[in-house]
Amino acid sequence: MLVIKDAMATLDLTFAPCPDGQLSLPDANGAHIWQIDLDVARDAMLSASEQAQAKAMRHAEKQSHFVAARSALRVILSKYVGGTPNNLPLATAAQGKPFLDLAGAPQFNVTHARGKALIAVAPMAIGIDLEFARHVRQLDRLVEQYFAPAEEKALTALPDDQRAQAFLAAWTRKEACLKATGEGIAGGLHRYQVTLRADEDAQLLAIDGNETAARAWTLHAFRAFGDGQAAVCAATPSLSLHGFAL
Ligand SMILES: CC(C)(COP(=O)(O)OP(=O)(O)OC[C@H]1O[C@@H](n2cnc3c(N)ncnc32)[C@H](O)[C@@H]1OP(=O)(O)O)[C@@H](O)C(=O)NCCC(=O)NCCS
Known part of the structure; x- marks a missing residue:
């Protein structure tokens, strides 16, 4: 939960361990922020087209971070909406923002830098950097x-x-x-x-x-x-x- 501010007037957000089982969506004025270390080995959970996209990447680190970030996104979203992570219908809007093409699905956004990623999940439009x-x-x-x-x-x-x-x-x-x-x-x-x-x-x-x-x-x-x-x-x-x- 947020609240304390440091010398930079930023929120001191703590990151609790991933809860077991299904998760409820954040309430109307809430958002969940997930942090992911993309260098930690995890099972790949990609759709067929994402697998092809990863395969086409020539840079090994870029490829492994793409696989890790997309798999983490799918695992996290499945905690809210159920289903098998690699089968979730992820789609892309006109300017490139990915979304879950499912009625009542949460909105989300992803950012990654230097092998780390943050994913925001919320009931309203959200962006993270x-x-x-x-x-x-x-x-x-x-x-x-x-x-x-x-x-x-x-x-x-x-x-x-x-x-x-x-x-x-x-x-x-x-x-x-x-x-x-x-x-x-x-x-x-x-x-x-x-x-x-x-x-x-x-x-x-x-x-x-x-x-x-x-x-x-x-x-x-x-x-x-x-x-x-x-x-x-x-x-x-x-x-x-x-x-x-x-
Ligand atoms: C999206 C954008 C803001 C990313 O900025 P960035 O700091 O390089 O990258 P970040 O790690 O913060 O974010 C990347 C993620 O944002 C998401 N994203 C892509 N397009 C997005 C958009 N239009 N709106 C919101 N999120 C977007 C994707 O999930 C992407 O991750 P993925 O490629 O692994 O799926 C930037 O690349 C952009 O504006 N792209 C849109 C296309 C565009 O305008 N191109 C001209 C470039 S000047």
């Missing part, structure tokens, strides 16, 4: 291109040593929003204005400059896998998170 600290090349150019003017101003006002982390925090939050709507990055990172300072709670402030539209969504930031920065955005005015580890 994970980034690890890294050197960002051409930060100023990216800010100019993808940040709203108010975000650029907030970032510029920060001391040099805080700018890279604030940039990454904002990027993760914006991506979570665009993944929640299903638009993906092509939807326009600059359109989603978020908080980015270390002493501010994660919040979606405006969509296309419209603050009322932003209030229909909730954005949370939390740490995962040690120093990973994660953000989750969902189509609800309030959201509580419960973490599980597969």
Whole structure:
């Protein structure tokens, strides 16, 4: 369960061991966040087309992480909807967001980085993103291109040593929003204005400059896998998170 905030004003989300048996869907304002280590050996649970997709991958690590992430997704979803993991009808929306093509099925979203994955499951549209600290090349150019003017101003006002982390925090939050709507990055990172300072709670402030539209969504930031920065955005005015580890 969420609640405590660390020095970065992110939620301190703990991840309980995977419960045995079937799981109920989170309630109307809740989401389950699953963390998965993609380097832990597990049974592959892929559909025939995913097997072919994996087989076509030339890079061994990319292939094994794809198999691990897709299998974990199928195992997790089957805990909510029953059925055999590799037979669940996963489909892909126009801009690439996977969904479960089943009446009453939960919504979900996946993010992976450096052999780790997070999966958010909820009754409403949801997006999740994970980034690890890294050197960002051409930060100023990216800010100019993808940040709203108010975000650029907030970032510029920060001391040099805080700018890279604030940039990454904002990027993760914006991506979570665009993944929640299903638009993906092509939807326009600059359109989603978020908080980015270390002493501010994660919040979606405006969509296309419209603050009322932003209030229909909730954005949370939390740490995962040690120093990973994660953000989750969902189509609800309030959201509580419960973490599980597969
Ligand atoms: C989806 C997207 C935001 C991924 O960003 P990323 O930081 O590289 O990757 P993440 O690990 O966070 O997320 C990848 C997962 O997001 C999901 N995803 C793919 N498209 C998505 C979309 N439009 N909306 C929400 N989720 C999406 C998939 O589950 C994918 O994992 P999978 O390929 O293993 O199934 C980005 O690649 C994107 O916008 N793609 C859409 C197509 C597009 O706009 N292409 C032009 C690129 S500029």
